[in-house]
Amino acid sequence: MGPMRLVIIGGGILGTAHALAAVRRGHEVVQLERETEARGATVRNFGLVWVSGRTTAELALTLRSRELWEEIGGKVPGVGFRPAGSMTLVRTPVELAVAEAATAGPSAEARGFELLDPERVRAINPALRGKFLAGLHCSTDAAVESRQALPALRAYLAATGRYTFHAGTEARSVEDTAAGAVVRDDHGRRFDADLVLACPGAAHGGLTRELVDDLPVRRVRLQMMQTAPLGEPLTTAIADGDSFRYYPGFAGEQVDALNREQSQSATAAEHKMQLLCVQRLHGGLTIGDTHEYDEPFAFDVDEAPYEHLTAVTEELLGRPLPQVVRRWAGVYSQSVDPTALVTRAKAGEHTWVVTGPGGRGMTLGPALGEQTADLLNL
Numbered sequence: 319m320g321p322m323r324l325v326i327i328g329g330g331i332l333g334t335a336h337a338l339a340a341v342r343r344g345h346e347v348v349q350l351e352r353e354t355e356a357r358g359a360t361v362r363n364f365g366l367v368w369v370s371g372r373t374t375a376e377l378a379l380t381l382r383s384r385e386l387w388e389e390i391g392g393k394v395p396g397v398g399f400r401p402a403g404s405m406t407l408v409r410t411p412v413e414l415a416v417a418e419a420a421t422a423g424p425s426a427e428a429r430g431f432e433l434l435d436p437e438r439v440r441a442i443n444p445a446l447r448g449k450f451l452a453g454l455h456c457s458t459d460a461a462v463e464s465r466q467a468l469p470a471l472r473a474y475l476a477a478t479g480r481y482t483f484h485a486g487t488e489a490r491s492v493e494d495t496a497a498g499a500v501v502r503d504d505h506g507r508r509f510d511a512d513l514v515l516a517c518p519g520a521a522h523g524g525l526t527r528e529l530v531d532d533l534p535v536r537r538v539r540l541q542m543m544q545t546a547p548l549g550e551p552l553t554t555a556i557a558d559g560d561s562f563r564y565y566p567g568f569a570g571e572q573v574d575a576l577n578r579e580q581s582q583s584a585t586a587a588e589h590k591m592q593l594l595c596v597q598r599l600h601g602g603l604t605i606g607d608t609h610e611y612d613e614p615f616a617f618d619v620d621e622a623p624y625e626h627l628t629a630v631t632e633e634l635l636g637r638p639l640p641q642v643v644r645r646w647a648g649v650y651s652q653s654v655d656p657t658a659l660v661t662r663a664k665a666g667e668h669t670w671v672v673t674g675p676g677g678r679g680m681t682l683g684p685a686l687g688e689q690t691a692d693l694l695n696l
């Protein structure tokens with residue numbers, strides 16, 4: 319098949335990863351983003367390429383995506399890829415049992431799991447001077463810089479001569495024709511395509527609903543914060559034992575015991591929290607998160623979760639946090655079927671909607687783009 323013309327709707331990581339996969343295969347891509355710069359989940363996330371918590375069924379695709387991120391990072395230094403790994407710090411015997419089970423599991427080696435005593439934790443990450451029993455090190459976890467990755471990827475794509483980005487351009491309709499599809503935008507322009515891929519993130523209404531009606535997806539809202547520079551390196555991302563409750567890769571008898579025998583703090587339980595923390599390249603820490611499932615979502619951020627996150631991080635670091643300089647919330651689209659890595663819905667002979675990667679969309683983006691390209695024989 320000769321080169322095709324693709325129109326991709328949505329400028330987040332899914333749209334951009336699909337653009338990468340298509341351009342890589344020799345096709346031409348026009349990408350439309352309704353905002354002047356993407357401002358959905360992709361620029362609000364931790365930038366964690368998180369292998370540790372994914373289920374065994376998801377592991378091959380996750381590792382493939384990490385490999386693609388590393389390759390992209392080599393070609394596009396602006397994405398800020400770093401193979402920093404992660405340390406999940408356990409503070410109680412029931413949490414320790416989950417970490418032990420993880421290191422004994424069949425995929426422990428593929429994930430690069432190792433259980434370390436506090437001294438060995440500090441040999442890898444000297445900033446962890448606080449209170450914990452042990453650390454579950456995951457050497458395959460990695461990070462990228464969410465707020466700079468998209469422009470960097472677009473500059474790389476534009477240099478191929480086969481990619482055009484239109485910011486401030488909302489796709490308003492997609493009409494299938496015999497030969498392809500026509501996208502119309504809110505400036506009255508039309509874009510002719512052989513194939514249209516809509517990656518609208520959590521915008522489940524509007525054009526998305528017109529194209530595919532109600533998708534089997536829901537929206538999830540998270541609260542986040544960022545500190546001033548720490549003044550020292552935090553060499554790995556860190557997580558607390560509550561993360562075992564949320565990441566399906568740890569599910570099993572030990573997590574059942576954790577849920578049964580150790581309750582979360584009232585704030586953490588109310589806001590369905592875990593601690594994740596990653597150092598940005600400028601030295602500040604991105605810290606979260608909460609999970610809110612019931613709409614309408616709050617339009618303001620709630621202070622109690624931030625107090626919890628600050629207390630836990632300070633306990634693990636054994637020092638006060640630098641000043642918090644930013645707080646925000648983000649919403650992602652999650653497939654209702656927990657085993658679905660993403661939701662792909664056919665809207666017409668030449669039109670697909672792809673969304674719902676949930677809390678792993680940054681991790682899986684590159685591999686999902688490649689998978690769609692394979693499925694559609696691009």
Ligand SMILES: Cc1cc2nc3c(=O)[nH]c(=O)nc-3n(C[C@H](O)[C@H](O)[C@H](O)COP(=O)(O)OP(=O)(O)OC[C@H]3O[C@@H](n4cnc5c(N)ncnc54)[C@H](O)[C@@H]3O)c2cc1C
Nearest residue numbers: 328330332352358359360363366489519648678679680681
């Ligand atoms: C706070 C938070 C933390 C997270 N942390 C992580 C993490 O560390 N690791 C991880 O793997 N995942 C993480 N995730 C999940 C991940 O960020 C998302 O799964 C992923 O970014 C989704 O990408 P997307 O391109 O589908 O959506 P988005 O990034 O939301 O992009 C969709 C874009 O489409 C545009 N759009 C919609 N409709 C139209 C239209 N009609 N015309 C033109 N443009 C349109 C929107 O403006 C938007 O910019 C996190 C999510 C949140 C919210």
